[in-house]
Amino acid sequence: MTGNSPIVGVVGLGSMGGGMARSLLRAGLVTHGFDVDAARVTEFQAEGGQGGSFAEAGPLLDIVATVVVNAQQTEAVLFGEDGLASVLRKGAVILSCATVSPDFAREMEARCASLDLLYLDAPISGGSLKAGQGALSIMASGSDAAFAAAQPALDAMAENVFRLGGMAGAGSALKVINQMLAGVHIAAAAEAITFGISQGVDPQTTVDVISKCAGSSWMFEDRGPHIAEGDYTPHSAVDIFVKDLGIVSDVARAAKFSAPLSASALQQFIAAAGSGFGREDDAAVAKIYARNAGLELPKKDG
């Protein structure tokens, strides 16, 4: 650590990681950005960020946040060929932010511990806007030492840090629970709004009325307007829920836990991805409902 201020790295400068890296910069922390897309790193450097390869910059880092897509990428970043774990100093802390299974988080913590690295199971929630504002929610679990080492970065990136226990696993478990509900609620919103069309109810009316009733959810209020307006610009894509409800399915099956609603929702997202809507907004799952019932959804601008 340089004086009192740690040097931070962010691996993955996409919509979430990019915002987090900028929040760290804004908090006055020296921040290295890493991405397979060199243009993202160049852009980050133009805003005051640092670059460098894992081999060059890794040994300087006190804190690393891995903000990649899934467990496979997380493992590759840390333990793949020329991975970060082999170049980080002892006592550096890794914040693992991807949505992964609790078992994977525990495995990563153990492998990091064997190299004298600290590990915080730290999946994130809140979307790209909050990432850029340093206002994420982080569902975190890990040792007291990992929390202490990560604190300056947590302060800069998060509005809410849920401290969920002394070991990796609990953070990822809560994130998986959240994604289970979020995915079911998005599909349920699509099911309900499209069902309304079958009953002659305009989608905007369904959104307006249900938002004030006991049938509402955070996702209904957020995604419902996308369907009513016919705007499938991806804030979060269908493919994300194919992945995240897939993790739910894997974890539930491993625990012999029967999760029929999550399973139904996953199938609807898979059908949406299989129909070519994978990169559209997750509200595009409504297109499956509409097509299966021979109904027309609202179209953007008319």
Next chain:
Amino acid sequence: MTGNSPIVGVVGLGSMGGGMARSLLRAGLVTHGFDVDAARVTEFQAEGGQGGSFAEAGPLLDIVATVVVNAQQTEAVLFGEDGLASVLRKGAVILSCATVSPDFAREMEARCASLDLLYLDAPISGGSLKAGQGALSIMASGSDAAFAAAQPALDAMAENVFRLGGMAGAGSALKVINQMLAGVHIAAAAEAITFGISQGVDPQTTVDVISKCAGSSWMFEDRGPHIAEGDYTPHSAVDIFVKDLGIVSDVARAAKFSAPLSASALQQFIAAAGSGFGREDDAAVAKIYARNAGLELPKKDG
């Protein structure tokens, strides 16, 4: 109508109708209560309400709210032997508050019209507490004349009146949409909280964290604590969602609308009712999830 103040009847003095009848009394309206359980009527009379049979009191009424369990009871009250429709004065308005299919609401409106009776498709939402406070939400559709005639009662009973169109059907459609979402969200809350137990996460932690995250819903926040506290005192019973998701299923099937999440949720409530939990709080659907996974739910008082 006697002077400017209409005389009102409420058929069904259960947890919803009883509260509504008392809200009408409090608003200064002469209110007749009707119930198959004579003790409820006696109790209502002790609080200032009026009694009488349909034959005796029916001809006095300007407004009647039917607050019974389902379509079958609604039809029996209005058109059964010695039913109300045969004794009401021409121009009286019926507010039909049960959750029914949009087709049934349209049929009732037409049959009432043939007797020169006004009909308001007026399902209610908000629970017994709000019923007693005159603070319900009412999803209403019907003719301008029906709305005008019903206005004094709507003012006394409701905080929000959603005016959804000029014909019966739209009100019931919105109510069915709301119950679809409410039922799916209760089952999803049970699925998620019980899944959390399988991952070693305490139900109270799931409730606390998810309530602040994008996975939350109105029902998660309301029913989640029942599961975390192991308190299945019925606020709204499992049997209600067997009925209401059954209506969703019937209406969706008739429209050739595929509704897989609603179908999954219905099966979980049916399993709960079939296991003897029909009269417990609807959050008792969690017991099916727990039993199917060999898990223990929290128990009340320890």
